Amino acid sequence: NTKTRKFPDGFLWGGAVAANQLEGAYNEDGKGLSTADVSPNGIMCPPDFSMEQFNLYHDGIDFYHKYKEDIALFAELGFKAFRFSISWPRLFPNGDEVEVNEKGLQFYENIVDELIKYNIEPVITISHYEMPLGLVKTYGGWKNRKLVEFYERLSKTIFTRFKDKVKYYMTFNEINVLLHAPFTGGGLLFEDGKKNEQDIYQAAHHQFLASALAVKAGHEIVPGAQIGCMIASMITYPYTSKPEDMFAALTQDRKTLFFSDVQSRGYYPTYMMNYFNEKNIEIEMEEGDLALLQDNTVDYIGFSYYMSFVASTAPEHNDEKTAGNLLAGVKNPHLRSSEWGWQIDPVGLRTVCNQLYDRYQKPLFIVENGLGAVDKVEEDGSIQDNYRIDYLDAHIKEMKNAIGDGVEIMGYTSWGPIDLVSASTAELKKRYGFIYVDRDSEGKGTNNRYKKKSFDWYKNVIATNGEDF
Numbered sequence: 184n185t186k187t188r189k190f191p192d193g194f195l196w197g198g199a200v201a202a203n204q205l206e207g208a209y210n211e212d213g214k215g216l217s218t219a220d221v222s223p224n225g226i227m228c229p230p231d232f233s234m235e236q237f238n239l240y241h242d243g244i245d246f247y248h249k250y251k252e253d254i255a256l257f258a259e260l261g262f263k264a265f266r267f268s269i270s271w272p273r274l275f276p277n278g279d280e281v282e283v284n285e286k287g288l289q290f291y292e293n294i295v296d297e298l299i300k301y302n303i304e305p306v307i308t309i310s311h312y313e314m315p316l317g318l319v320k321t322y323g324g325w326k327n328r329k330l331v332e333f334y335e336r337l338s339k340t341i342f343t344r345f346k347d348k349v350k351y352y353m354t355f356n357e358i359n360v361l362l363h364a365p366f367t368g369g370g371l372l373f374e375d376g377k378k379n380e381q382d383i384y385q386a387a388h389h390q391f392l393a394s395a396l397a398v399k400a401g402h403e404i405v406p407g408a409q410i411g412c413m414i415a416s417m418i419t420y421p422y423t424s425k426p427e428d429m430f431a432a433l434t435q436d437r438k439t440l441f442f443s444d445v446q447s448r449g450y451y452p453t454y455m456m457n458y459f460n461e462k463n464i465e466i467e468m469e470e471g472d473l474a475l476l477q478d479n480t481v482d483y484i485g486f487s488y489y490m491s492f493v494a495s496t497a498p499e500h501n502d503e504k505t506a507g508n509l510l511a512g513v514k515n516p517h518l519r520s521s522e523w524g525w526q527i528d529p530v531g532l533r534t535v536c537n538q539l540y541d542r543y544q545k546p547l548f549i550v551e552n553g554l555g556a557v558d559k560v561e562e563d564g565s566i567q568d569n570y571r572i573d574y575l576d577a578h579i580k581e582m583k584n585a586i587g588d589g590v591e592i593m594g595y596t597s598w599g600p601i602d603l604v605s606a607s608t609a610e611l612k613k614r615y616g617f618i619y620v621d622r623d624s625e626g627k628g629t630n631n632r633y634k635k636k637s638f639d640w641y642k643n644v645i646a647t648n649g650e651d652f
């Protein structure tokens with residue numbers, strides 16, 4: 184629709200990062216250890232509590248000390264919004280303290296103030312892929328209901344401090360990661376090493392409660408607050424037109440949509456209650472839980488989009504798997520993959536936008552999208568990342584098509600506008616940025632920042648409000 188195919192005024196163009204992937208300073212100013220600090224091989228591998236292995240997350244890209252320089256570059260890009268997360272153990276080192284660690288909170292206020300100085304809207308993820316290790320050791324992670332109270336304290340502390348400065352929040356990054364990386368998503372460890380769905384879904388229930396309490400508190404404390412959920416979208420196509428493949432795709436999609444269904448619609452869907460029944464999963468609930476969920480649904484649907492998936496009932500298709508950040512999947516013969524095996528599918532973004540908007544009728548916020556690739560610094564110092572420009576160009580075009588379809592989209596924050604440590608593989612050679620960071624996967628380099636070719640390209644996208652797409 185050419186008439187409606189236009190980015191609205193005030194569209195939140197920008198970039199997104201997570202504390203544990205760029206801050207570094209993992210033990211400075213009173214910060215406690217987080218689950219990321221013991222995950223030297225990334226979120227899909229078991230933790231190493233000995234802390235003996237080299238861990239890139241510990242120093243990140245030193246954003247903790249370089250944030251002013253980095254935010255100045257985001258301002259030069261013309262960012263309207265910057266999404267970042269709060270490291271929970273920076274505020275509450277063990278997670279169960281009553282008093283906040285002021286130095287930690289002050290660090291985030293400095294970031295917020297710096298953003299506001301440049302008219303960049305801060306967008307806060309309350310919890311992104313990490314939690315205080317103390318909550319794992321003392322309480323067993325999110326399967327313990329005590330965590331709801333600790334998270335509520337965390338979120339209220341954030342809202343109270345930033346109520347006059349920050350309007351946009353989201354409660355848990357990719358909340359559905361619990362299913363795929365339960366240690367990162369929920370601080371869960373299993374005695375026999377095998378994922379236990381009982382614990383996973385109990386932990387999910389507690390996170391839903393914590394999220395609903397945050398929505399409630401945010402609405403009470405912050406004037407005009409917009410509090411969203413955040414899922415890793417994983418749209419699934421049937422491999423063939425066989426009805427069974429279609430049903431397999433639907434079933435796979437429900438694993439993801441279950442999370443946004445509860446957070447946005449405010450109740451447990453029947454398909455999930457049936458699944459629990461079938462698997463003898465019993466979710467412990469207290470009186471008032473369901474009413475809390477029902478009364479405190481999210482204001483918008485935040486999601487990440489990197490790739491699409493395929494479901495097939497034919498065993499031969501399931502033999503050859505391709506990689507993904509959270510889930511390995513059946514290969515799609517129609518798509519190319521990134522160097523990490525993620526299947527590149529711009530049209531899938533348009534479909535996801537339509538699917539989510541049809542389902543929830545709430546504004547969408549695309550809070551992650553991007554291409555992880557190896558960059559080469561040329562002899563003249565330039566970085567010709569045309570592949571990144573192509574990827575983003577194609578996705579932004581499809582986002583605009585979705586707007587033309589009538590989907591309400593609030594903004595787009597590309598993942599990792601500055602190179603940072605990857606989540607699934609804990610390396611630095613997988614780069615997403617418009618800004619190159621001179622640090623490699625072994626932790627060597629000057630940590631200096633350089634603009635890539637994509638820097639000027641994205642700057643122009645924002646300056647023209649995407650009119651060329």
Ligand code: BG6
Pocket residue numbers: 201204312356357415487508551555598604605606607608613
């Ligand atoms: C998302 C996460 O799943 O994907 C980010 O929210 C992550 O934390 C991003 O970094 C890209 O994944 P990766 O593994 O390439 O860093």
